[in-house]
Amino acid sequence: MAGAARIRNTDSASSLAEQQNPSTQSDDALPLRPSERHHPPSGPSPSGASVWHSSNLGSVLVTTSPESARDGAATAASIPRDPDAETGNKSVFDYLSELSAPLTMLTVKSRYASASHWVYTAVWTVPALRWLDQETAKQGEFWQQLCQCKAIGENIKLQRLLVRIPGQYGSHIPDRATADRLLGNYLRTFETVYRIIHVPTFKREHEAFVQDPGNVSSGFIIRYQLCLALGATVYDDTFSFRSHALQWIHEAQEWLTASEKSRASIPGIQAMCLLQLIQQATESLYGDRVWILCGNLHRASMCLGLHRDPAKLPAMPPFQAEMRRRLWATILELVLDASLEAGQPPLITPDDFDCALPSNLDDDQLSPDTTSLPEAKDGGVYTDSSLQIALGRSRDLRLAIANHWCKIKPETDYSQILHLGSQLSTARRALMKTLHAMLSPVSQFQLQYCDVVLMRYVFALHMPYVPLSSPAFCHSRNACVDAALQLCYMTLPLSASEEPLAEAIRAASGFREQCRDMSRLVTCGSGSFRSVQHIATSIIAADLARTVAADRGLSPSGSGLRAAEERWLLRASLEWAEQRIRAGQENVKDYVYFAVIVAGIEAGMEGDEKEGAMARGGRDAAQRALEILTAMAGGRGVPGPGEFQAAYTAEEGELDMIGSFWASDFPDLGWVDMPMQI
Template identity: 25%
Template sequence: MANLILKNALDLSDTASQSTIPKDNAKSSSREQGVQPNASRQRFKPQLSCTFCRTRKLKCDRNSPCNNCSKRDLSSSCTYIHNSREKTSKAQKVKDKPKDVQERIQHLEELVVALMSQVKDKTLVPGPTVPPDHQPSIFKGPKPSWPDDATVSESADSIGRISVEDELQNYVGGAHWAAILENIAGLKDSLGSEEWPQGTASGKNKHKGPVLLLGDNRKASRESVLACLPSKPVVDNLIERYFTAIDASFITHTPTFKKEYDEFWDDPNSKSFSWLGYLFAIICLSVNFELRTGDIPIPALSDMAVRDTEQRIRLYREKTVQCLVNSNYTEPGLYTVETLLLYYLSEHFQSKDALFGSWMLFGMIVRAGLRLGMHRDASHYPNISVFRGEMQRRIWAGILIVDIQTSCQVGLPRMVSEEMYDTKAPNNLLDEDLYESMVALPPVRSEDEGSPMSHVLSKYRLLIVFGKIFDASNSITPIQYDEVMRLEKMLLGTREGIPEVYRVGSIKSLDTGPIMLRVRKFSIEMSYLKARCFLHRKFLSEAESLRKHSYSVKACVDSSMLILQYQNYMTIETAMGHSLHAMKWITSSLMTYDFLLAATLLCLYLGQLMAAEEETVDTAFREFPIEWTKEDISHALLKSYQIWNNPEHSSEDTIKFSKVLKAMLNKVDHWSTANKTQTKVSKEITNEANSSNPPNYPASNMYSFPSSDFEENGSKFPTSNIEMIGDILNDPAGLDWNLWDTNFQGSNIYIDAAGSSLFASDLYFPFQAAGLETDMDGS
């Protein structure tokens, strides 16, 4: 049957090539070849009446304009829609016929290929393989082991993912962890659709949405608002916490606010609703931090009617919203954007999952900032004071930082792109350097001093580059690899420019120094690692990319592994009784997203390794230069699984994601068991050699992760025990953790701080793309 179709296609091709034969001969030739004319094609019937006469069913005299249109003064609208068709020459129609025949030939050829593929699949039986010389060239190469929908998942990578659940349609971009999960072969089949994470919290979440958008926002009197204000000692304590422990305080000028704060207590009626909303937003955010850390001043609450912390948060948030409504925030003025930003942060901390409603609220903040002209630098406008211009730069920087972070979290394009603004970055000045009557800015301070603004500027510059990467990942035009490497060099150069005081030499360097400095160093490092994951994550999508773009694969895997190690570190250090417990707020839903992204990328990488081994890929791939073994990666994923299974850290999405991790670890377990069965002798020899000669990693300029970062003692993590993971995870409640600590321990792991110089001498990782030099100094 296939040969007959192919013969007809070839005969038809010969017929089409005879373009000079007479028309009658062509028809007879067509009949002789057994090709029937296309009877379904409808003959074109020109429309002779003008559009107006045809619509009104009038008799048209076919003039231009026609008599009917002329009588009604419609001469300019008298048109004949068939004019363009009439202009088509007979020669053009004849010219189009061979093109139509060629399309039919191509369709027949596609049918031949599809039929041959079906016949091949049906007749495939065990026996000697067909020599390559006897196979059609289109079928050469190893047979893929990915499921049929892998091609769809890969092509959909650039357009994101849409899920429909309970008639709710939810889109996330291709760089979102929930969309990346779709590319892991066979993983979704092992879980039901209800168990599959969607990427944003569903409507079942107890936090329904921002109070400003969905609450009862009737106006309240000044007396009722002031009646809910705590006593001055309590407020004093909350204000102090805001300025000392919350990084968002850089949008508030401390001396000016404290002066206004003292004026308020002297005369509570002297301040506007805008300022009162600002005050309540600060109080609400500070109480939010009290709830997260458990550091609540119980004696100070003894005289308060509302003592429960969560109830206090709801009360202060409600009063913030009432003040915004009374001040008509839709016509923004002084303090409006600042109040909205702080209120948004208090809403953001209500859930460990990404809430789309909060992102919608942030859109209002961006529009308010645009309305006030914060996207244009104040130096353009002489009527804006020097002091106010510098504070606007700080506020706009805060908007840009929150924009990129929250847009990543919900998997949607950011709201502010580079071409929309020309506002300069804020200057590295202390609050004491600024005052309302100043006529010029003083010289900027050195960023090596480690001031709060130097931290903001370091993170701001990283996130500006991250914004370029994020825009490229959301673009409908695929990014070229030369552009990837250009952004990579820009990102590395920006990281090199971070002041030494904020750079992380190793994870152990976070153990020393002031608490706020340690948290800021961690925050900057996480921004850098996440940006690298976004930039290179597309090259984990297929085995061919693993071989062709090995630099990107290594960068993505290294960054993801580091993120999971930071997850483990921060989980331990922010626990009760540890040094960073007061900073537990740092592990918010933003951090949750980073950890989920890293774990998802590592799952995808493991899936590619398994697929590549099933396809028996060439030896160049087997020698892929990544030092992380599948046991190292499985071990890191297992630690993440344990964290997500802890109710203290769990959320709607992480509970579902932990089931994905369990399924992935089970796949790795089965894969490892099968490999050991096939190559038992060679595996035993390799394991014996590794146990006697552990790998010797360079010790200079690298992250060193002692086994205590992962386990309680330093024994080696035995390769042969990886198959135990699946069985243990099947019953996590009955797991004997003492036995676990005895059998599963990690080795020291090292990685280059920038993620690139560890294998600088390796031929697989020359830093060359589109003429880029091997040096990393930006030259």
């Protein structure tokens, strides 16, 4: 195709060989379209080694010997690359359908992620994955629709750019009423969970800024704008201040880069914490880069000694001591969050810090002039620090879970999973009991947000077992399904349903009313706010697909109602994914992917042919997304079907099915199937 983009989709095994033999790499090698890829040469499979099985979407390494996989004896040279070497004509998708042990390693364009990463959910819906693989190879109408969506999305990004003068901060702050509303949004949501600022002091600085904008430090303006950006994520249903939020992020990045000395201070750490939060919420950075930058925050805070309890340091005012404890607790939460989102280890253990949790105090009990620490309130009394303290009680357990699948030699005894899962269930119950028992009512947003924080660890711990059919792992599957259903009732657009059965199911679920702030955050936000819902939807889809395949219309008692419930929630998830596009998420991958999955599952439930249903569902969704993006772009810079190729080069913007489709511009995907002892 003349002028068409060259699509990079190299084989994972070949990439591994290149990494171990740098001399084989070529700087000027052109990336290939999936149809141009060559399978690695075949060869005999040594006894007890592993075999790579390749497709247009990536490669799967199936291990046949526990010892070789666990002790690293299998090398790139000893691993056959041809799936026909030992296994006949079985495809990679056949192996994904027959997994007997968790997949424990994934590589995406030289990036490594552990088994708790959200992209692992792709292997739970093999029929949809197989269809997408075929469409990748054909590069037909569906492929072209996605390329058009990608090109229009890039144009929309350019339209969002505001005029910016380097070194000038505060030029795009909205009018006082709107700014106050954005700040109020932040203070009642994020700040109640992640204690970053001292609210009374911040409000005094804010009032001084309003009275005389030119007489405050640039550091305050940066922190103020980041608070406004976070408040904008729950301002409305369409994230109408997205352009401003991105502008404020750019200004903060510039300020921190230009003022490196400012990082080594409490105000600098506060700005870094706020920036870390908003970068995930707006997807201005993806998981791995957020994790890398979080490492900067983590190390900068340790250089200031925030990981040490103030009681172990030279004497300091009570106000400073409490702010340090609050900030360290927040930094640990951000480190854990970035770790799960990137599928990388948190790189910290409880032995690396001794800073205690903050005291149960309200902000107005503290001030920079405080000479003695006020008496902390009883644990049952709600204060400005209560949520941070309640979450902090489970942080050692969450560190252990975040580290579990990131180990080079992960624990293969399923009893360890059950033990950690039991501890996590106890921690969730204790958290909810503590929050419900507060003398002052905790808001619905605070309850749900804290529960979702711990819910993510249920997924991180158990989701590698979701695709396994063995009854031995049913506890993990059930734990994931229960958490996924609970999350969907919290966050999905369910209130507009006019189906009597759906209304009855929603009423029986116990969720009478959704939290507007939480729903907006999951719809307008990105990072972990998006990935946790993606995981939940994928879990429900996998569970429903398993039920449909097993029952074949002969459902045992109760499974029919569960199937109707899950089908309803999948449709709501599809609506959620569409709302995310309307809220400014120019990447259509979730919407199209879920449309293919839902179409295939519903065809199976109705006894129809799945392949044709998935094709119609995928193409209809891609066309629908194209229409939405075209309207958002205002018709400006919209390429025609034969014009979009010029928008793609052999760089980061390449569109391949695993790359831009799931992993945000990551071109290759490889899975490792590691055997385990039960």
